[in-house]
Amino acid sequence: MLRYLAPIIVFAIMIPVFLIGLNRDPTELPSPYIGKTGPQFELPRLLDAQQTVGSADYAGNIALINVWATWCVGCRQEHGFLLKLAAKNDLSIYGINWRDRREDAVSWLDQLGNPYVASGFDADGRVGIDWGVYGAPETFLIDADGTVLYKHISPLNQAVWDEEFVPRIQAARGESR
Amino acid sequence: MIAEIGHFALILALSLAICQGVLPLLGAHRNDQSLMAVARPAALGQFVFVIVAFACLSWSFLNSDFSVKYVADHSQLALPAIYKFSAVWGAHEGSLLLWIVILSAWTIAVSRYSQELPEAFGARVIGVLGLLSCGFLLFTLLTSNPFERLIPAPLDGADLNPLLQDPGLAIHPPILYIGYVGFSVAFAFAIAAMLSGHLDQAWARWTRPWTTWSWLFLTVGIALGSWWAYYELGWGGWWFWDPVENASFMPWLAGTALIHSLAVTEKRGLFKSWTLLLAITAFSLSLLGTFLVRSGILISVHAFATDPARGLFILTFLGIVIGGALALYAWRAPALDSAAGFRPLSRETFLLLNNVLLVIATTLVLAGTLAPLLIEVLDAGKISVGPPWFEVAFAIPMIPLLFLVGLGMHTAWRTQALQPLLRQLKVPAVIALLVGGLLPGLVYGRFGVLVTVGAIAAFWVMSVALIQPIRSLRRAKGTPGITRAAFGMSVAHFGVGLFTLGVTIVSAFTVEADLSLSPGQKVEVAGYEFELRSLKNLQGPNYQALEGEIDISKDGVFIGQLRPQKRTYLVQQSPMTEAGIMASWNRDLFVALGDPLGNDAWSVRLQYKPMIRLIWLGALVMALGGIIAASDRRYRVNATARQKAAVPSGEPA
Numbered sequence: 001m002l003r004y005l006a007p008i009i010v011f012a013i014m015i016p017v018f019l020i021g022l023n024r025d026p027t028e029l030p031s032p033y034i035g036k037t038g039p040q041f042e043l044p045r046l047l048d049a050q051q052t053v054g055s056a057d058y059a060g061n062i063a064l065i066n067v068w069a070t071w072c073v074g075c076r077q078e079h080g081f082l083l084k085l086a087a088k089n090d091l092s093i094y095g096i097n098w099r100d101r102r103e104d105a106v107s108w109l110d111q112l113g114n115p116y117v118a119s120g121f122d123a124d125g126r127v128g129i130d131w132g133v134y135g136a137p138e139t140f141l142i143d144a145d146g147t148v149l150y151k152h153i154s155p156l157n158q159a160v161w162d163e164e165f166v167p168r169i170q171a172a173r174g175e176s177r
Numbered sequence: 178m179i180a181e182i183g184h185f186a187l188i189l190a191l192s193l194a195i196c197q198g199v200l201p202l203l204g205a206h207r208n209d210q211s212l213m214a215v216a217r218p219a220a221l222g223q224f225v226f227v228i229v230a231f232a233c234l235s236w237s238f239l240n241s242d243f244s245v246k247y248v249a250d251h252s253q254l255a256l257p258a259i260y261k262f263s264a265v266w267g268a269h270e271g272s273l274l275l276w277i278v279i280l281s282a283w284t285i286a287v288s289r290y291s292q293e294l295p296e297a298f299g300a301r302v303i304g305v306l307g308l309l310s311c312g313f314l315l316f317t318l319l320t321s322n323p324f325e326r327l328i329p330a331p332l333d334g335a336d337l338n339p340l341l342q343d344p345g346l347a348i349h350p351p352i353l354y355i356g357y358v359g360f361s362v363a364f365a366f367a368i369a370a371m372l373s374g375h376l377d378q379a380w381a382r383w384t385r386p387w388t389t390w391s392w393l394f395l396t397v398g399i400a401l402g403s404w405w406a407y408y409e410l411g412w413g414g415w416w417f418w419d420p421v422e423n424a425s426f427m428p429w430l431a432g433t434a435l436i437h438s439l440a441v442t443e444k445r446g447l448f449k450s451w452t453l454l455l456a457i458t459a460f461s462l463s464l465l466g467t468f469l470v471r472s473g474i475l476i477s478v479h480a481f482a483t484d485p486a487r488g489l490f491i492l493t494f495l496g497i498v499i500g501g502a503l504a505l506y507a508w509r510a511p512a513l514d515s516a517a518g519f520r521p522l523s524r525e526t527f528l529l530l531n532n533v534l535l536v537i538a539t540t541l542v543l544a545g546t547l548a549p550l551l552i553e554v555l556d557a558g559k560i561s562v563g564p565p566w567f568e569v570a571f572a573i574p575m576i577p578l579l580f581l582v583g584l585g586m587h588t589a590w591r592t593q594a595l596q597p598l599l600r601q602l603k604v605p606a607v608i609a610l611l612v613g614g615l616l617p618g619l620v621y622g623r624f625g626v627l628v629t630v631g632a633i634a635a636f637w638v639m640s641v642a643l644i645q646p647i648r649s650l651r652r653a654k655g656t657p658g659i660t661r662a663a664f665g666m667s668v669a670h671f672g673v674g675l676f677t678l679g680v681t682i683v684s685a686f687t688v689e690a691d692l693s694l695s696p697g698q699k700v701e702v703a704g705y706e707f708e709l710r711s712l713k714n715l716q717g718p719n720y721q722a723l724e725g726e727i728d729i730s731k732d733g734v735f736i737g738q739l740r741p742q743k744r745t746y747l748v749q750q751s752p753m754t755e756a757g758i759m760a761s762w763n764r765d766l767f768v769a770l771g772d773p774l775g776n777d778a779w780s781v782r783l784q785y786k787p788m789i790r791l792i793w794l795g796a797l798v799m800a801l802g803g804i805i806a807a808s809d810r811r812y813r814v815n816a817t818a819r820q821k822a823a824v825p826s827g828e829p830a
Contacts, residue, residue, distance in 0.1 A: 004450065012500070015492070018492055018495075018550075071745075123775075
C-alpha cells in the first residue's frame, strides 16, 4: 500500500516548502558585509577626474552609498527621492557611478540635479565587484566607523526609507551618543 | 471596446469550461447520456471564445492600443509588426492566455480524433481537460487580466523586453507550450482510467500518440530555446541549467520515461500503475514549472512575472490538481495493477532500467532546482546550484542509459537468449569502440577520458539505431519491412546519438578567448585569424547599435566577415549583445562585443565551437523520430474504421 501512497506523501512535504518560499522576498540578497566594515575604495570623481572620492571621505559619519548608472531605469525612479533626501541635509549621500559613460553621467546630473556629495566613476565595475553589487540601483547604509548597516536593492522610496533606513540610523546615532 | 469584447469572451469561455468540466464527469458517473453529450459542444464553444479573446488581444497589440495596460507595458509604436504580434505572449498575462488557447486546441483535437473511445471514457477525458481549463481561466480573470485598461492612455508604450525581440523567441514559447500543455492529455487519460477503474492495453494505445506528439513539440521547443540562448544571450553557452530551463527539461525527462513505460503497458500490459504515475508526474512537472516561473519563487534570468498573489493562486491550483490526482492514484491504482512476469534478460527489464535512470535524472534536476529554495526556507542562507553540479549529477544516470539503449532496442519482449543478442551487437560495438575511441583524438589532436566515453556512447547509440533500418532495406522481397513505430524509434535514438556526440565535442574542444581589440588589430584563436577592421554606429528601428566589422581568415585566406553588434534599445535603455556567428556543419565561429576599454579598444569574446550544430540537429532528429512513430498505422486503423462507419453504405460520401 505504501508504494501507492508514497507519491502523495512526497508532494505533501513539498507544499509547505513552496508556501514558505512564496512569502520570502527573492530580491532580498544578503551582503557579506552587513555588520562588517565595507571594502576600502578610491575612485576618480565623476565631475573632476583629477580628484578622488573614497571610503576615507565618509569616515566618521553615517553615510549612504548609492550605486547608480544612467542606463538604469530604477535609478531614474529613485532620483527624485534622493534629491529630497539630500535637501534635508541629514546625512551625506555618496554615489558610485557604475559601468557608465562619463559624459552621459555628467549630463544626467546637470539635467536632473545632483544629490551626491560626490560620485566616484567606476567605469569597469571594479569597485562594484568589491562591494558585491548585483545590479543598479543598490544603496548601502554605512555607520560612522565604516560598518555596513544595511543594503537595499531596487529603487529607494519614502516607504522603504521609513521602514528600513530610519530605525537603523536612529539606532546608530543613539549608540554613539 | 475590443478589449472589453476580449474580456467578455474569456468570461464566456470560463462558463463553458465549467460546463465542460462538471457535466460530462457527472454524466459518466451516473451513466447519463445527455450529460456526457455536453462534453464536445462545450469544448468547441470554449475554444471559439478563447480564440476570440486571443484575437482581441492581438488586435490591440497590432493597433498599438495603449489604453490596454498590458499593451502599453509590452509594446511600442516603433516595434516591428512581427514583434507586436509576438509581444502578445511576451509577458505573463498574454503567455497565460496562449497557454489557455493551446489547452483548448488540444481538447478540440482530442474530441475530434478520439471518437472511437468508449463514450464514458471520452466524456471523462474531456471533462478533466475542462476542469484544468477552468483553473487557468480563473487564474487569468482573477489575477492576470490582459485586458485591464490604463486611463489615461500613454502616448507610447514601454516596449517589449529587447531580449524577446528576436524571431527565435517569437516562436519558441508557442512550440514549448504545445509540448507542455500536451501532457495534460496524457494526464486526463490517466485520470479517466482511474475514475473508470479500467486500464487495458487499448488505453495505452490511445494514450501513446498523444504523449509522443506533445513530447516531440516539447523537444523542438527546448531546442529552440537553447538555440536562442546561444546566439542571443551573448555568452556562447547553449544550456545554463537555469530554473526556467530546468522547468521545461523536467517534464521532458518524465515524458521520455512515460513514452517508454507506455510501450510496456501497450505491448505487455505491465507497469500500469507506474505508467499512470508517470503521466501524472509529467503534467505535474509542467504545472510546477509554471509555478516556479510565474511566482517569482526562484530567481532566474528568465523570470518575468513576480507576484506573490499569483504564486499563491498557482500553488493552490497545483495542490488541488496534483494532490487530487495523487490521492486518486493512491486509492484506485492498486486495483489496476496486474502481475505478470518477465525474465531478467528481456526488453521489459531494459525499459524498466530506462525508467529508473530517467526518473533519477528528473529527481536530480528537481533537487538541484529546488535546493536553493529549500536551503532558504530552512534559514541556512542563500545558495545557488550551478552548472558544474548539474553536469556531473546529470551525467551519472545518463551515461549508463546511453549504453543500455543499444541493448534494449534489440532485446525481445518476455525473454531473450543472450547469444543471438551479442551476435547482433558485435558490429555496432566494434564500430563504436574504433570510431568513438579514435576519431575525436585524430580530428582534434587530443585524447581524454570524458571525450572517449562520450564519443563511444554516441557512436554506439547511432550504429545500434541503424541495425533495424539497414536490415529492413536488405530484406527479401515480400517479407514485411520495418514498422513506422520501430523506424521512428530508430530515428529518435539516432538523434540521441547525434546530440551526445555534439555535446561531447563541444564540451571538450571549445576554444574561448576574451581579448581587448582595437581597430586594425589581429589575433589568432583556434587557427583562425580575427581582425577588427572598424567600429561604426548604426540606427535600427527602435535601437541604436555599435557594430564591429571583424574579418576572419584561415591560413592567410579570407573566409568571411562577422558583424557583431552592441545594441541599446531606446525606450528601455537596456544594452543587448548581438553576437556574430559564422556557422558551418563542423564548427561555429562566435564573436561578441563586450565593453569599451578606453583608447578605442573593446573587449571582444571570440569562440570556436566545434560540432555545436549537432546538439540542435540531434534534438530535431529525435522529434522527427517522434513524428514517424506517432503516425504508425495502428494508431490510425481505428480512425479509418470510424470514418467508414460514419458514411452509410450505399450513399455517396
